[in-house]
Amino acid sequence: MEVQDAIKGRYSCRAYLDKPVARETISQILDTARCAPSSTNMQPWQVAVVQGETLKRMGEQMIAARQEGDKEKPDYDYYPYEWFEPYRSRRKATGLALYKALGIGKDQPDARMQAWCNNYLLFGAPVGVLVFLDGRLAEGSLADIGIFVQNLVLTARDQGLDSCIQASLGEYPDIVRELLGLEPEMTLFCGVALGYGDPEAAVNQFRTPRAAVEEFTRWYD
Numbered sequence: 078m079e080v081q082d083a084i085k086g087r088y089s090c091r092a093y094l095d096k097p098v099a100r101e102t103i104s105q106i107l108d109t110a111r112c113a114p115s116s117t118n119m120q121p122w123q124v125a126v127v128q129g130e131t132l133k134r135m136g137e138q139m140i141a142a143r144q145e146g147d148k149e150k151p152d153y154d155y156y157p158y159e160w161f162e163p164y165r166s167r168r169k170a171t172g173l174a175l176y177k178a179l180g181i182g183k184d185q186p187d188a189r190m191q192a193w194c195n196n197y198l199l200f201g202a203p204v205g206v207l208v209f210l211d212g213r214l215a216e217g218s219l220a221d222i223g224i225f226v227q228n229l230v231l232t233a234r235d236q237g238l239d240s241c242i243q244a245s246l247g248e249y250p251d252i253v254r255e256l257l258g259l260e261p262e263m264t265l266f267c268g269v270a271l272g273y274g275d276p277e278a279a280v281n282q283f284r285t286p287r288a289a290v291e292e293f294t295r296w297y298d
């Protein structure tokens with residue numbers, strides 16, 4: 078597959094077929110993703126591949142935490158405390174498109190909660206790749222992690238797989254560390270759902286727009 082096709086064909090897939098992914102395929106994806114560049118070649122990424130019972134238990138524990146009203150405590154702040162333009166509008170449009178595709182209205186808080194909790198079940202994907210870094214590193218390493226994650230999802234695409242990068246899987250990192258027996262410095266950046274997307278699912282039909290090049294580029298000759 079051409080790189081351009083992988084980049085343009087990828088989308089956040091939020092419904093999956095009940096079809097397993099071969100361990101060999103996951104290994105191959107990680108083997109390619111590890112070629113990502115990183116500052117001074119630090120390669121700060123660490124991953125945990127969760128499947129089967131572990132994935133199920135992780136999801137159940139996160140859902141229980143959310144339903145019991147436990148405040149999420151991510152290792153990183155993803156979002157600003159105060160939203161401002163143009164980010165506020167872009168975020169709102171994305172949420173609206175998603176809930177519209179799911180057929181959920183503003184006045185349906187229970188359905189919204191259920192849709193959010195579906196994040197913790199990786200939208201039914203058979204594989205979750207949890208991406209960590211050593212929390213003793215500096216913020217700059219997050220750029221390296223982002224590049225690694227992009228390599229991961231593009232290679233998945235090349236293997237005929239769909240994916241969804243999920244910050245939501247980092248909302249309760251203590252649950253993850255406890256369940257997987259990880260050291261405290263294993264800092265959770267995000268999870269990536271991997272699997273074969275359900276082409277019929279309504280939630281997989283919408284696509285998000287992007288600002289034009291002129292909107293984010295200044296040229297200096």
Ligand SMILES: Cc1cc2nc3c(=O)[nH]c(=O)nc-3n(C[C@H](O)[C@H](O)[C@H](O)COP(=O)(O)O)c2cc1C
Pocket residue numbers: 087088089090091171196241242243244245246267284285
């Ligand atoms: C770091 C990161 C975290 C994200 N977290 C979530 C998430 O928790 N749940 C979700 O449904 N989508 C999540 N997304 C997907 C974004 O909403 C999505 O990438 C964006 O709306 C653009 O749409 P596209 O991926 O379909 O092109 C995340 C994406 C990134 C890059």
